[in-house]
Amino acid sequence: MxxxxxxxxxxxxxxxxxxxxxxxxxxxxxxxxxxxxxxxxxxxxxxxxxxxxxxxxxxxxxxxxxxxxxxxxxxxxxxxxxxxxxxxxxxxxxxxxxxxxxxxxxxxxxxxxxxxxxxxxxxxxxxxxxxxxxxxxxxxxxxxxxxxxxxxxxxxxxxxxxxxxxxxxxxxxxxxxxxxxxxxxxxxxxxxxxxxxxxxxxxxxxxxxxxxxxxxxxxxxxxxxxxxxxxxxxxxxxxLSTLATISNVHAAMETFAEDPATAMRAVDADFDATPVGSLHEFSGFPEVVEWEERYLPGGDREKYEGSLGDEVSDE
Incomplete structure (x- = not known):
């Protein structure tokens, strides 16, 4: 290895x-x-x-x-x-x-x-x-x-x-x-x-x-x-990441303090402009779904049927 x-x-x-x-x-x-x-x-x-x-x-x-x-x-x-x-x-x-x-x-x-x-x-x-x-x-x-x-x-x-x-x-x-x-x-x-x-x-x-x-x-x-x-x-x-985090989060928090809804929309838009995909994709949810399909009992997949939320698989 x-x-x-x-x-x-x-x-x-x-x-x-x-x-x-x-x-x-x-x-x-x-x-x-x-x-x-x-x-x-x-x-x-x-x-x-x-x-x-x-x-x-x-x-x-x-x-x-x-x-x-x-x-x-x-x-x-x-x-x-x-x-x-x-x-x-x-x-x-x-x-x-x-x-x-x-x-x-x-x-x-x-x-x-x-x-x-x-x-x-x-x-x-x-x-x-x-x-x-x-x-x-x-x-x-x-x-x-x-x-x-x-x-x-x-x-x-x-x-x-x-x-x-x-x-x-x-x-x-x-x-x-x-x-x-x-x-x-x-x-x-x-x-x-x-x-x-x-x-x-x-x-x-x-x-x-x-x-x-x-x-x-x-x-x-x-x-x-x-x-x-x-x-x-x-x-x-x-x-690099520490300064970028502090400066960007500080700017977002200042906007949030004035107008929370507008600030959240702006953060969402900034995130969507990056090439990482959705937050769920970036964090690794598709891989978790793959593990579930590979290792858990077949009936466990039923938990997705009729449930609400973002699609977390890569299908």
Missing amino acids: TTSGSQLRARLRDDDLLVCPGVHDPLTAAVADHVGFDAIYMTGYGTSLSKVGYPDAGFITMPEMIENAANIQERISVPLIADSDNGYGNATNVVRTVREYVRAGAGAIHLEDQTFPKRCGHTKGRQVIPEEEAVGKIRAAADVRDERDESFVIIARSDARGTGGGSLGEAIDRVNAYLDVGADVGFVEGPTDAGEVRRVGREVEGPALYNFVGDLGTSPYLDPDDLERWGFDVVLFPV
Whole structure:
């Protein structure tokens, strides 16, 4: 059976930049999958905000993140790259964290070198653990990968650039040390301008990832073609679905507050203009009907006769 990790590794061997939209739950992931991408990214910030209602400041737990990743990967047809924060503890905690993400079926995780509690990589106040400790955590992650699923991809991230007095050189050195002990992709968080980004692409000694956050943080908006030319292999757009959801729902709610019926008609019209079909089709009701026809007793089909509601089969 082809795993998500093996699909992702095959895609990473291509020369083209891998562009990954960020999603925060199975619903937004299903939309991204319908549009069509080679891989999809689960944002930690969006997961925390949508699942528990708190910002990305160490408030969400490992089981909550794993559950979201498993549900997203089940819903989509392409590999999922998932945020795994700082592994939720020391190197021994990382062992369980990676085992759980592998069991969830994800294609990859990124693991950072922040202290606990961690925080969004584009907010002030971040701190990193000593490099030796961080190297041990990445080595533990790589060992679990080798034991449980060699195709699983480990992305090692350093936040050293964003700490008080932290330098870009230190962050690059850390990422290269993580690559030396088995990480598959290097991720320097928080370069502050195009010059720093070019340096990351040049000096990271392995596949490199760029986190495209723009105005929400320290890293600039850049043309993906430039990133590819500078040596990057993967680019994440982490809060794409989260920002789109907040802005669009806010606009709909403002209209709803003024005129509920008009707002609902407008939302219906906007939805009908998308190519996803009806809500029931998009959510998977036709497949449920197919399961019923295949596995339930023949008489169970009678429940549809004379009943009211939208047709949920694809006949």
